[in-house]
Each structure stands twice: as structure tokens, then as C-alpha cells.
Amino acid sequence: MLYEHLGARPRIHDTAVVAPTAVISGDVEIGPNCQVLHGAVITAEGGPITLGEHVIVMENALIRATAANSVHIGAHTLVGTLASIAGATVGEEVFFASGARIFNGALVGDRCEVRVNAIVHRRAxxxxxxxxxxxxxxxxxxxxxxxxxxxxxxxxxxxxxxxxGHVFGVDRDTPDLMVQLTERYASSLARHADDRLIGG
Structure with missing residues (x-):
């Protein structure tokens, strides 16, 4: 399913294949010969996402950009099942195994391997x-x-x-941290109320 979000529409190369149960939302560019499998979610939450050629996004993977951190994934990269990438820059020929977690601001060089359930922390x-x-x-x-x-x-x-602070704009020492965090985040996510389904 393709969604227009914040006035931006996904752009998918003619040779790319996106499963009908995948969700692609907002300012997302999917390059030549990419494969996005069932249940994958690629959502641009205020920042752009670009996938180079021959990127494979496996079942139930999540790729998310924010206004503070866009996402770029280089050519010939595989994003495994249940992996998640949030606001990171990824080189070419990278392998993310099942359950890998990549956080905001991370830089992953060419030909890296992040194996099962490994974590690349913010700004690593x-x-x-x-x-x-x-x-x-x-x-x-x-x-x-x-x-x-x-x-x-x-x-x-x-x-x-x-x-x-970086992801949600709330100081860690705020006495009601989770109250502030969830209220701000919910307000941001509420922008999806105006999303428009633009294609299967």
C-alpha cells in the first residue's frame, strides 16, 4: 500500500517489486530492481528515505526516517526479517540479519554485517x-x-x-518524562490522519 504523507508521495522505480502487504509512506524513493517483501514498512516521518538499486527489504522489516535523520541505503544491501533501521546512513553491499537494530544517526560503511539481533546504537x-x-x-x-x-x-x-532528547525533543531529566514524550510523539504521529492511500 502506498500513502501520500505530508504532501510527499513514494517514488518507485519501474523495475522494483513491492509486495501488496508492504506499506510505503511519504518521501520514499525505491531504486531499480529493489524487492520489498510482505509486511515491510518504509515510512518517511518528515525526512526522506532512499533505497539504491538491488536493495532487498525482507518480511516485516521497518525503515523509518525522521525530520532530524533521513535514511539512505546503498545498493545491493539486504535488510533481514524483523530488522529495523531508524534514521541511518548505510553504505553498499551491507547485510542486516534478522532482528538487527540500527538507530538514529548511525553510519554503516560498505560491506558491513550486522548479525542476528545485533544493535548499532545512535551515532555509532x-x-x-x-x-x-x-x-x-x-x-x-x-x-x-x-x-x-x-x-x-x-x-x-x-x-x-x-x-x-534527540529523537523526541524531551530532556531525560524531565520529571514526567514518559508523559511529555508520549504526548509530543502522539501529536507528531497524528499527522498521519491526513494521509491518502494512492495505490495498492
């Missing part, structure tokens, strides 16, 4: 050819690859993460 920079092992976490610039049991080191490596 993966040089070309980096492999993030199954379930591990990539943080920082220069990047550190840490096993999930090293939570203290993961936290120490990202002192400026400020996820609520």
Missing part, C-alpha cells in the same frame, strides 16, 4: 567491512563492539546518547 560509526556479532552492540565513534553482558561499558561509551 561502523567502518567498511565491520562485523557486529550475533547479539552484540556497536557504540561510538570510533566504534566499540561489546557483548551484551558488558552493559556498564556500553553505557559509558555513549554519554551523549540522549535518546529522548
Amino acid at each position: 560509526v561502523l567502518p567498511a567491512g565491520t562485523v557486529v556479532p550475533i547479539g552484540w552492540v556497536a557504540v561510538g565513534d570510533p566504534v566499540q563492539l561489546l557483548s551484551p553482558d558488558r552493559e556498564a561499558e556500553i553505557s559509558a561509551a555513549q554519554p551523549d546518547l540522549d535518546f529522548p
Whole structure:
């Protein structure tokens, strides 16, 4: 299903194939010979999304741009089932395995592999050819690859993460953080009320 969002319509190359149960919303450009499979969601929430040629987006993957962080995915990249990419720049020939999570502001170089359930945190920079092992976490610039049991080191490596501030515009020290966060985010998401279905 294709949706116009905030006045922008998806642009899909004639050679790309988008499954009828995928959702493509807003300022999204899908390049030549891309494949977007069933249940995938590609949604431009105020920032653009571009997929280079021969990008494959597997079932139930999520790609989301924001006003602060657009998404670019380079050619010959595979986004695995249940993977999510939010506001990141991705090079060419990258492999995101099932359940990989890529957060806002991350830079993933050419020919990287982010394996099953691995995480690339906000603003992490993966040089070309980096492999993030199954379930591990990539943080920082220069990047550190840490096993999930090293939570203290993961936290120490990202002192400026400020996820609520950067993504939702709410200071982490706000006493009613979740009240402020959900009210602001709901207001932003309510812009979908005016979306228009433009094609199957």
C-alpha cells in the first residue's frame, strides 16, 4: 500500500517489486530492481528515505526516517526479517540479519554485517567491512563492539546518547518524562490522519 504523507508521495522505480502487504509512506524513493517483501514498512516521518538499486527489504522489516535523520541505503544491501533501521546512513553491499537494530544517526560503511539481533546504537560509526556479532552492540565513534553482558561499558561509551532528547525533543531529566514524550510523539504521529492511500 502506498500513502501520500505530508504532501510527499513514494517514488518507485519501474523495475522494483513491492509486495501488496508492504506499506510505503511519504518521501520514499525505491531504486531499480529493489524487492520489498510482505509486511515491510518504509515510512518517511518528515525526512526522506532512499533505497539504491538491488536493495532487498525482507518480511516485516521497518525503515523509518525522521525530520532530524533521513535514511539512505546503498545498493545491493539486504535488510533481514524483523530488522529495523531508524534514521541511518548505510553504505553498499551491507547485510542486516534478522532482528538487527540500527538507530538514529548511525553510519554503516560498505560491506558491513550486522548479525542476528545485533544493535548499532545512535551515532555509532561502523567502518567498511565491520562485523557486529550475533547479539552484540556497536557504540561510538570510533566504534566499540561489546557483548551484551558488558552493559556498564556500553553505557559509558555513549554519554551523549540522549535518546529522548534527540529523537523526541524531551530532556531525560524531565520529571514526567514518559508523559511529555508520549504526548509530543502522539501529536507528531497524528499527522498521519491526513494521509491518502494512492495505490495498492
